[in-house]
Amino acid sequence: MPVPTATPSGVIVIAGRPVSAAHRPTELKVPVPHTATAPEAASNRALRAFLHGLPGVDEVGARARAQDLATRSVKTTAKAQAIDLALSMVDLTTLEGADTPGKVRALCAKAALPDPADRSVPRVGAVCVYSDLVATAVEALRGTGIGVASVATAFPAGRAPLEAKLADTRRAVADGAAEIDMVIDRGAFLAGDYKKVHDEITAVREACGGAHLKVILETGELATYDNVRRASHLAILAGADFIKTSTGKVSPAATPPVVLVMLQAVRDHHAATGARVGVKPAGGIRTTKDAIRQLVLVNEVAGPAWLTPDLFRIGASSLLNDLLMQRTRLTTGTYPGPDYYTLD
Amino acid sequence: MNLDYAPAPESRSVVALRPNYALFVDGEFTPAESGEHLTTLNPADETELARFAVAGPADVDRAVAAARRAHEEVWGPMPGAERGKYLFRIARIIQERSRELAVLESLDNGKPIKETRDVDLPLVAAHFFYHAGWADKLAHAGLGPDPRPLGVAAQVIPWNFPLLMLAWKVAPALATGNTVVLKPAETTPLTALVFAEICQEADLPPGVVNIITGAGETGRALVEHPGTDKVAFTGSTEVGRSIARSVAGTGKRLTLELGGKGANIVYDDAALDQAVEGIVSGIFFNQGHVCCAGSRLLVQESIADELLPRLRDRVSLLRLGDPLDKNTDLGAINSAAQLERIRDLAAVGEREGAERWSAPCDLPASGYWFAPTILTGVSQAHRVAREEIFGPVLSVLTFRTPEEAVAKANNTPYGLSAGVWTEKGSRMMWTAQRLRAGVVWSNTFNRFDPASPFGGYKESGYGREGGRHGLEAYLG
Numbered sequence: 001m002p003v004p005t006a007t008p009s010g011v012i013v014i015a016g017r018p019v020s021a022a023h024r025p026t027e028l029k030v031p032v033p034h035t036a037t038a039p040e041a042a043s044n045r046a047l048r049a050f051l052h053g054l055p056g057v058d059e060v061g062a063r064a065r066a067q068d069l070a071t072r073s074v075k076t077t078a079k080a081q082a083i084d085l086a087l088s089m090v091d092l093t094t095l096e097g098a099d100t101p102g103k104v105r106a107l108c109a110k111a112a113l114p115d116p117a118d119r120s121v122p123r124v125g126a127v128c129v130y131s132d133l134v135a136t137a138v139e140a141l142r143g144t145g146i147g148v149a150s151v152a153t154a155f156p157a158g159r160a161p162l163e164a165k166l167a168d169t170r171r172a173v174a175d176g177a178a179e180i181d182m183v184i185d186r187g188a189f190l191a192g193d194y195k196k197v198h199d200e201i202t203a204v205r206e207a208c209g210g211a212h213l214k215v216i217l218e219t220g221e222l223a224t225y226d227n228v229r230r231a232s233h234l235a236i237l238a239g240a241d242f243i244k245t246s247t248g249k250v251s252p253a254a255t256p257p258v259v260l261v262m263l264q265a266v267r268d269h270h271a272a273t274g275a276r277v278g279v280k281p282a283g284g285i286r287t288t289k290d291a292i293r294q295l296v297l298v299n300e301v302a303g304p305a306w307l308t309p310d311l312f313r314i315g316a317s318s319l320l321n322d323l324l325m326q327r328t329r330l331t332t333g334t335y336p337g338p339d340y341y342t343l344d
Numbered sequence: 345m346n347l348d349y350a351p352a353p354e355s356r357s358v359v360a361l362r363p364n365y366a367l368f369v370d371g372e373f374t375p376a377e378s379g380e381h382l383t384t385l386n387p388a389d390e391t392e393l394a395r396f397a398v399a400g401p402a403d404v405d406r407a408v409a410a411a412r413r414a415h416e417e418v419w420g421p422m423p424g425a426e427r428g429k430y431l432f433r434i435a436r437i438i439q440e441r442s443r444e445l446a447v448l449e450s451l452d453n454g455k456p457i458k459e460t461r462d463v464d465l466p467l468v469a470a471h472f473f474y475h476a477g478w479a480d481k482l483a484h485a486g487l488g489p490d491p492r493p494l495g496v497a498a499q500v501i502p503w504n505f506p507l508l509m510l511a512w513k514v515a516p517a518l519a520t521g522n523t524v525v526l527k528p529a530e531t532t533p534l535t536a537l538v539f540a541e542i543c544q545e546a547d548l549p550p551g552v553v554n555i556i557t558g559a560g561e562t563g564r565a566l567v568e569h570p571g572t573d574k575v576a577f578t579g580s581t582e583v584g585r586s587i588a589r590s591v592a593g594t595g596k597r598l599t600l601e602l603g604g605k606g607a608n609i610v611y612d613d614a615a616l617d618q619a620v621e622g623i624v625s626g627i628f629f630n631q632g633h634v635c636c637a638g639s640r641l642l643v644q645e646s647i648a649d650e651l652l653p654r655l656r657d658r659v660s661l662l663r664l665g666d667p668l669d670k671n672t673d674l675g676a677i678n679s680a681a682q683l684e685r686i687r688d689l690a691a692v693g694e695r696e697g698a699e700r701w702s703a704p705c706d707l708p709a710s711g712y713w714f715a716p717t718i719l720t721g722v723s724q725a726h727r728v729a730r731e732e733i734f735g736p737v738l739s740v741l742t743f744r745t746p747e748e749a750v751a752k753a754n755n756t757p758y759g760l761s762a763g764v765w766t767e768k769g770s771r772m773m774w775t776a777q778r779l780r781a782g783v784v785w786s787n788t789f790n791r792f793d794p795a796s797p798f799g800g801y802k803e804s805g806y807g808r809e810g811g812r813h814g815l816e817a818y819l820g
Contacts, residue, residue: 056767058787061618071458073352073670082347264617299347300661307345 047194051234057225057261066256072296076330079292083327084122085307086291087114090323091149091280091315093128094344095156095248101136104129106344108140115324116342118331124320125309126179130155131172138176147178149214153204156218156247158183162200169207180204181214181244181280181315184231186221194234201238214242214280214313219258220250228258232265242278248315253283256297263301276305282315288326291319349663352670354457358444365396365533367403367557368540370410371550377402382530382559387454387676388667388711396533399556401565404525407554408571411496411523414551419523420493424480431476431519433546438469441542445535449507450667452534454676454712455630457668464508467792471511471810474794475519478815482520485812491819493521494597495573500563500587501536502579503529503678504633504734509578510536512798512809514553520818522574523552527566530559531679564590572596574818578635581732581758581803599807599817601635602800603732604760607753608638608789609775611746612647614765618787620651620658623738626763626789628662628716631677632736635804636761638789640722640729642749645742652720652740656701659716664705677712677735686714686735693719693728693739724755732758746771750778759801763789782808 074082092111094103108127115121128149129137137148150172154160160168169180182204188196205213215235219228235243243262246253259281266277279302281294291314298306306312321341329335364381366373376397384393399407419427438445445468446460455464482491497517501509506528517524528536540555556562560583567575568590577587578601591598608626610619626638643651667675677683694700698719707713714736722729722739729739743749753762762781766772776784782799785791792798797813799805807817 055614055616058615058618058767060788061615061621064788065618065621071462071670072349074347074349075352076350078348078350085345085347295347304346307347 042195042198044193044195047198047234048192050237051194051230054229054233057229059225059257062225062257062260066260066297069260069296069300070256070293072293074292074296080327080330082292082295083288083323083330086288086295086314087320087323087327088122088125089309089312089314090124090320091126091128091282091313092124092320093248093282093315093317095128095130095151099130099133101133103344104133104136105140108137108146110320110342110344111146112141112144114320115328117340118328121324121327125313128181128315131168131175131177134172134175134177148176149179149181150177151181151183151247153182153200155181155183155216156249158185159187162203165200166203166207169204173207173209173211177211179212179214180208181216183216183218183247184235186218189222189227189231189234197231198234198238201235201240205239212241213239214244214278215240216244216247216282217262218247218250219245220252225257225261228261229265232262233269236265236269236277240277242280242313244280244282244315246281246283248283251284254281254285254294256293259294259297260301263297263306266306267302276311278311278313279306280313280315285314285316286318287322288319291323349671351666353666354447354450354461354668354670356447356451356668359448359451361394361534363394365394365537365557367397367399367407368537368543368553368555369403369407370554371544371548373540376400382557384452384531384533386451386711387531387678388708390710390712393451394534396537396557398558399527399562399565403556404562404565404569405571407525407556408496408498408569410551411525411554412571414549415493415495415521415523418549419518419552420495420521422521424482424521427519427521428476428479430546430548431472431479431515434542434548435469435472435476437542437545438465438472441538442466442469445507445538447668448538449535450675452532453503453506454667454678455633456672456675457670458672459630464505467794468507468511471508471515471794475515479519482815482819485815485819487816487819491520494818494820495522496571497522497524497574497576497818498566498569498572499524499526499576500567500579501526501528503532504630504635506532507535507539510539512578513576516809516814517576517818518552520815522818525554525556525566525572527556527558527563530557533557567591570594574598576807576817577601584805597817599799599809600805601798601807601809602760602803602805603734603758604635604637604800604804605640605730605732605756605758606636606638606761606763606781607640607642607756607779608763609743609749609753609765610641610643610647610651611749611764611766611768611771612644613767615767615787616647616651616654619765620654622763622765622787622789623655624658624662627738628659628674628736629790631675631714633678633682633734634790636783636790636798637734638761638763639733639737639739640753641738641740642743642752643740644749645744648740648742652718656718659703659718662703662705662716664703664713664715665708674716674736677714680712682734683712683714686733686737689728689731689733689735690717690719690737693722693726693737696726696728698722698726698728698739724752730756746775750775754778754780757803760799760804761785
C-alpha cells in the first residue's frame with residue numbers, strides 16, 4: 001500500500017507520483033511503463049532504476065525504421081487531408097532576441113488569416129512567443145480562438161535558478177498563455193540528477209495552473225536515443241501534457257528517429273496507463289514533405305488517435321507558407337511563387 | 345482522425361514488355377530449336393505477362409559451346425583491367441535502367457516496388473561494381489599469385505530474387521574470367537532477359553553471358569552438361585541434393601545455396617522496438633520468400649508476453665496489396681504452387697497444436713496472396729519449426745537460458761542464417777560464436793552487402809558467394 005510521504009521539496013508523493021496538480025485528479029494513478037516499475041519514491045536511485053530499466057534503443061534500427069517510413073508516398077486526396085491536418089497542428093513561432101510587439105502582432109495576424117486569398121484554410125494550433133510578449137499576443141489574438149503558447153523557464157538554455165524559472169512561468173500564465181513550453185535542465189539530466197529534472201518539471205507543472213505544459217527535452221543535447229527515451233518517460237512521469245523535441249536553437253533538432261523514439265514513449269505510456277501524452281517536434285521542419293513525414297510517423301508509430309492538434313503539434317515558422325503553397329497547388333493545379341504568400 | 349494513403353502506383357510505362365522472348369545465346373536472341381514456349385504470369389492478378397522459349401538439350405549444347413569459345417578466345421585471355429571495364433559498364437547501365445528493372449521485377453515476381461527499388465536493384469548494381477573492382481586485383485585476393493578461371497560456369501537461379509541472384513552468380517564469374525550459361529526460374533525469367541539486352545548494350549563479347557530459359561528439364565540438361573567446369577545453384581535442398589549427385593565424380597566444381605530455417609534469437613535485454621522491426625523484416629521481407637529468412641523466432645520466455653503483442657500490432661500495420669503501389673509492404677506470393685505449399689504447412693502447424701494468428705487484412709480477389717501469419721506455441725517437434733515454409737509465416741518458440749537458445753537454434757538440418765538481439769556485447773559474441781549458421785546478424789536481419797560472404801552450414805549448402813571468399817568459388 002503506497003504511503004504518502006513528504007519529500008524535501010515539500011511535494012506530497014503517492015507511490016512516486018507527486019500530487020501537485022489538483023486539477024488533474026484523473027491522472028493520479030501511477031504511470032507504469034512496460035518493463036520497469038515506476039519508482040516507489042522520487043529518489044534519484046529509484047528514478048535511475050526506472051529509466052535505465054527501460055528497453056534500449058538500437059540507433060541503427062531506429063534510423064532504419066524512420067527511413068522506411070519516410071518512403072511512404074502520400075499523394076492526391078491523402079496529401080490534401082495531410083496538409084490541412086498539418087496546418088491545424090502548426091505552433092506558429094517567433095523566438096528571436098529581436099522580437100518586438102510589432103513583430104508578434106504581425107505573426108498573430110498571419111495566424112488568424114494564413115492565406116488572405118483562401119479563407120477555407122484551417123487555423124493554426126497556437127502562436128508561440130517569449131513570455132514577456134504573451135500579453136501582446138493574447139491581445140492580438142482575441143476573438144480568433146487561437147491560443148498563445150509561451151516558452152518559459154529561462155528558454156532556451158534553462159540555466160537559471162528555479163525561482164526565476166517559476167517566476168517566468170507564472171508571469172506568462174498570468175498574461176494569458178494557454179500553453180507553457182518549458183525546457184528541462186539538460187545539465188542535470190546528463191549529470192544523472194534525474195530527481196532535479198523531475199522536481200523542476202513538477203514545480204513548473206504546479207506554476208502552470210490550468211495551462212498545458214509542454215516539456216522540451218532538447219534532444220540535440222541529449223545526443224543518444226537511449227537518453228531521448230529516458231527523458232521522455234521522465235517528463236511524462238513528472239506530469240508533462242506534451243513532450244517536445246527541441247528549442248529550435250540547437251542542431252540537430254526534430255530528426256525523424258528522435259520523433260520516432262518519443263512517439264514510442266507516449267504509445268507505451270498509453271498502453272500502460274490509458275493516458276495519452278502529446279508530442280511536439282520543433283526545429284528543422286520547413287517543407288510540406290517534412291511535415292507529412294512527421295504525420296506518417298505519428299500514424300504508424302503512436303497511431304491515428306494522435307492525429308489531432310490536441311496530441312501532436314509542429315513547432316515551425318517557415319513551414320506554414322510551404323503548406324499554403326502546396327495546398328493551393330493541389331486545389332488549383334498551379335504553383336504560385338513565394339511572393340503570393342505573406343511574410344508574417 | 346485517419347490518414348489513409350491514397351493509391352500511389354508506380355507507372356508500368358517504363359517497361360516495354362515483348363509478347364515473346366527468345367534465348368540469349370552467343371550474343372544474339374535466338375529461338376529454341378524445339379519451338380516450345382512457357383508463359384510467365386503476374387502473380388498479383390494472374391494475367392499473362394509474356395511467353396518465353398524453352399531450351400532443350402540442343403540449345404544447351406549451343407549455349408555451352410558459345411561460352412567455351414568465348415572463354416578460350418576472348419574472355420579468358422583478356423586482362424583483368426579490361427574485364428573490369430565491361431563490368432563497370434554493366435553496373436552503370438543497370439543503375440540507369442533501374443526503374444525499368446524494378447517495375448519489371450515487381451510485375452514478374454510479385455514483390456513490392458519498395459523492395460525492388462530500394463533493395464534489389466541497388467544491391468544488383470553494387471554486386472557488379474564490387475566485382476568489377478576485383479577483376480584486376482585477383483592476385484591480391486589471397487588465392488595465390490596468379491589464380492586462374494575455371495572455364496564455363498553453369499548457373500541455375502531461383503525466383504525469389506531473380507535479378508539479384510543473377511548478379512550474385514554472373515558478377516563474380518565474369519570478374520574472375522569465367523563465362524556463363526545461366527538459367528533463370530520459369531516463373532521469373534524476364535529481368536534476366538532484360539539483363540541480356542544490357543549485355544548487348546555494354547558490347548560484352550558474344551558468348552560471355554548466355555541466358556537460357558525453361559523449367560526443371562532445362563536446368564537438369566544444363567547442370568548435367570559435360571562441357572562445363574563449374575555448377576552454381578541456388579534453390580531448394582531437394583534439387584541441390586540431386587545436383588550434387590549428378591556432379592559427383594565429374595571434376596566439376598560446385599557451389600550450392602539451399603534452404604534455411606533461420607533462428608532469430610531475442611534476449612530479454614534486447615532493444616525491443618528494433619527487435620520487433622527485425623523480426624518483421626526477418627520473416628515478412630519479400631513475403632518470406634527468402635532462404636535466409638528468420639522463420640523461427642526464439643524469444644526469451646520472460647519477455648514473450650511483452651514482445652508478442654507488440655509484434656502483432658506491428659504486423660497489423662503491414663500493407664498488403666498491389667506490388668506496384670509505393671506504399672505496399674507485402675506483395676503477392678510468386679506462384680499458385682508456392683501458395684499451396686504455404687497454406688498446407690500453415691494448416692499443419694495449426695493441426696499440430698500451434699496457435700495461429702493472421703493480420704487482419706483484405707486479400708485481393710485475384711492473384712496469389714497470403715496474409716502475414718504468426719504461429720505461437722510452436723515446439724521443436726512441430727513440422728513448422730523444422731521445415732522451410734518459404735512464405736510469410738513465423739513460428740514462435742521460447743527459451744529460458746542462452747544455452748537453450750543456442751541449442752534450439754542449432755537443432756535444425758539447415759544452417760544458413762541467424763539473428764541475435766541483445767544490448768549486451770559479450771552475450772552477442774558468446775551466442776554468435778556458437779551458432780552454426782553462415783550468416784549471423786547482430787541486432788539486425790536480412791542485410792546484404794557484396795563484400796560479405798554468404799553461404800550455409802549443413803544442408804543449407806556449401807561454398808560462399810560475395811566477398812573475397814566468393815571469388816574462390818570461381819578460381820582454380
